[in-house]
Amino acid sequence: MDRIFLDLAPLTIVTLVFFFFAFFFLSKRNKINLPAGSAGWPIIGEMWEYLKAGRRGAPHSFFLKRMASYSPAVFRTKLIGQDMAVFCGPAGNKFLFTNEPKYVGLWLPKHLQKVVIFAIDSSKESVEKEAMELRSNLLPEFLRPEALKEYIPLMDAIAKDHLEEHWAPYKEVKVLLLSKAYSYTFGCNLLISLTDPKQIARMHGPFKEMVTGLSSLPINFPGTPFNRAVKASRIVGADMMAVVKQRRREIKENPETANRTDILGKLLDGSEDDGMVSKRIIGFLLGSYHTLSTAITFTISHIAEYPHVYERVFQEQMEIAKSKAAGEALNWQDIQKMKYSWCVVCESMRLMPPSKGSFRQAITDFTYEGVTIPKGWKTHWTVHTTHRNPKYFPEPDKFDPSRFEGKGPAPYTFVPFGGGPRMCPGREYARLEILSFIHNVVTKFKLSKVDPNEKVIYRNNPFPANGMLIRLEPLGK
Structure with missing residues (x-):
């Protein structure tokens, strides 16, 4: 015993x-006075409810329901396996946007790190510091207004070539697939001066596979979309490394002609090794790829769906087209005249946001609206607490571009590009690329939707279930 x-x-x-x-x-x-809310089921939390809302095409319902039940300012949930405080409304958006890095810092879910290993050098002591240096040094030079003005004729030319090859021969097209191809082609041309269609198409395949896996369940078993994305990311990395090494050799052999004024050339002027340079380029491509293609897809969808919207956009764009000499490219002044067209793009991004928001991590305990957010908790700001909230946008499901005329929406209610130190640095670049593409589409085709009731599914971003099939009627025929 x-x-x-x-x-x-x-x-x-x-x-x-x-x-x-x-x-x-x-x-x-x-x-600790934690935010009101629910951690949901063990391990999975409330992820199932969130995904279910997205499959119904209404991810905002997940957030608006909890705002009504718990708090319109901040509530607790558990997503992607993390205790999380969701900051709501314009006040919540402003708080997170303007209090980094005082209270919150950069955070990326672990499963995404298996795929998105690009743009930031994780070996450095402070990923946060390194990311901010990237934004404050390289990107502003590349995306400053003076530089962007020079890109507009290139945007116009690539859009014309793309439409001539991939749209004009057909009576119907799937806009989502083609807008992705266009966005990737333009990114390769602008970032690394790659213009060979065959090479771009070959590199686009694994890149598209990688991006698709970002919005899949993080199940890394053979045959799953996420597993394919992980494998594709290695191919993407190898492809870009080959491009970087080739340019490095060209610079060594003939520095006067090989060091072009694209972003790859600027990166190779620095002290970073080829591996980090290739990661940066992939990160830049990734940052614009699905957001631009989503914005273009749904803008065209709404123009095709509403004849009165098409007519106003058409008239605006035709006035610009008639003012141009034969063969003359679009310029900065032309883009500034596309005021109503930009209202249409903004309303499309309000209803079908290219990005749902992002996550941060509390770097210290802090208090907001009388509740405590513990250190280590994740925070989340999302467009879904404001974009379809009737408090900020009356009749929120109605497509109404006039919301963006005049002063437009109240501050921090329309946030497709985020805000604060992490506001998307490419927002003006996106505006130019989207508007130059829309100009070429509506001055060449009259549009109509083949399936006006095509279902829209949300994952990381919205996508039409069948690729958004659009019927084309060439103008002047």
Whole structure:
């Protein structure tokens, strides 16, 4: 009997110590005034409810329901396996946008790190600092207005070539697939001066596979979309490394002609090795790829769906087209005249946001609206607490570009590009590319939707279930 007691004594002590610390931790935690909400099911939290809302085409319902039940300012949930505080409304957006890095810092879900290993050098002491340096040094030079003005004729030319090859020969086209191809082609041309259609098409395949996997369930088993994305990311990395090394050789052999004024040339002027340069380029491509293609797809969808919208966009764009000499490219002044067209793009992004928002991590305990957000918790701002909220946009499901005329929506209610130090640095670049593409589409075709009731599914971003099939009627025929 004594022997049994001695054998069990260590286990008993460990068990008692465990329960003591668990009790101590929980007692301390219970004293913290956490946001109201629910952690949902063990492990999966409320992820199933969130995904279900997206499959119904109404991801905003997940957030608006909890805002009504718990708090319109901030509520607790558990998504992607993390305790999370969702900051709501314009005040919540403003708080997160303007309090980085005071209270929150960069955070990326672990499963995405398996795919999105690009743009940031994780070996550095401070990923946060390194990311901010990238934004404050390289990107502003590349995306400053003076530089962007020079890109407009290139945008116009690539759009014309794309439409001539991929749209004009057909009576119907799937806009989502073609807008992705266009966005990738333009990115390759602008970032790395790659213009060979065959090479671009070959590199686009694994890139598209990688991006698709970003919005899939993070199940890394053979045959799953996420597993294919992980494998595709390695191919993408190898392809871009080959491009970088080739340019490096060209610069060494003939520095005067090989060091072009694209972003790859600027990166190769620095001290980073070829591996990090290739990651940066992929990161830039990734940052614009699905957001631009989504914005283009749904803008064209709405123009095709509403004849009165098409007519106003058409008239605006035709006035610009008639003012141009034969063969003359679009310029900065032309883009500034596309005021109503940009209102249409903005309303499309309000209803079908190219990006749902992003996550941060609390770097210290802090208080917001009377509740405490513990250090280590994840925070989330999302377009879904404002974009379809009737408090900020009356009749929120109605497509109404006039919302963006005049002063437009109230601050921090329309946030497709985020805000604060992490506001998308390419927002003006996106405006130019989208408008130059729309100009060429509506001055060449009259559009109509083949299926006006095509279902829209949300994952990381919305996408039409069947690719958004559009019927084309060439103008002048």
